[in-house]
Amino acid sequence: MDTLIAFFSSSIGRKVLVAVTGLALVLFLVAHLIGNLLFFLGPDAVNSYAAALKGNPGLLWTARIGLLAVFILHMMNALTLAIRNRQARGPQYQQKDFMEASAASRTMALTGILILLYVFYHLSHFTLGLTHPEHFSMHDAQGRHDVYAMIVHGFSIPIVAWGYVAAMLITAYHLSHGIQSSLQTLGLRNENYVSCIKQFSVLLALLISLGFSSIPLAVQFGIVG
Numbered sequence: 001m002d003t004l005i006a007f008f009s010s011s012i013g014r015k016v017l018v019a020v021t022g023l024a025l026v027l028f029l030v031a032h033l034i035g036n037l038l039f040f041l042g043p044d045a046v047n048s049y050a051a052a053l054k055g056n057p058g059l060l061w062t063a064r065i066g067l068l069a070v071f072i073l074h075m076m077n078a079l080t081l082a083i084r085n086r087q088a089r090g091p092q093y094q095q096k097d098f099m100e101a102s103a104a105s106r107t108m109a110l111t112g113i114l115i116l117l118y119v120f121y122h123l124s125h126f127t128l129g130l131t132h133p134e135h136f137s138m139h140d141a142q143g144r145h146d147v148y149a150m151i152v153h154g155f156s157i158p159i160v161a162w163g164y165v166a167a168m169l170i171t172a173y174h175l176s177h178g179i180q181s182s183l184q185t186l187g188l189r190n191e192n193y194v195s196c197i198k199q200f201s202v203l204l205a206l207l208i209s210l211g212f213s214s215i216p217l218a219v220q221f222g223i224v225g
């Protein structure tokens, strides 16, 4: 046990934790995106999906607590590593690292914090119903929480819809570096794969971001509503 604690407190242990939790968050995003795309199938598909999730509180709360734990582990360890790296390097190395690292990798802490702020807003909007309670209290003809109407009303407000699109661009930027970095930490470091992994990361980041953005954009352009 002591050895495990020592490993996960070391820089390499923390890097592994950041990589594993980062990839777990990407899996959550892909699953959340697939659920969200039901929006294009209409109100019944979205509302019955949401009702099915809420109808299984044991599973829902296990997933929520697991997700929160993964999120906290990811952030705390990533920030600890970023601070340690900064402190460990002298100014001459900082200059060299700055020139070698990509802009996305240099801004991971900043984009991560912006994503955290977005998640706070998102939860108070769609999960807690704090920002627009009038959108949250609607029910469909079967008496289910009208998640479809909540999304349409929410994204009919231009600042909300475009704010989501901006947040998705920031998420894409964070993921484009985060996915490749995690895969490399976990051992995919073979010279032959490096460019392939980079392309895969950028493509997946863009697909996730475009997928999520398609919903506020579809509402704003009157394609769905």
Ligand code: HEM
Binding pocket: 029, 032, 036, 050, 064, 115, 119, 122, 123, 126, 127, 147, 151, 164, 171, 212, 213, 215, 216
């Ligand atoms: C257009 C984009 C998105 C839409 C329309 C959307 C929609 C929703 C909705 C409707 C819920 C509440 C589900 C319910 O209580 O019935 C929800 C929950 C949530 N969303 Fe999103 N989401 C989007 C993007 C994102 C992104 C990019 C993230 C993460 C960075 C995210 C993270 C979450 C989390 C953590 C929850 C709470 C899950 C729970 O209730 O336990 N969402 N989302």
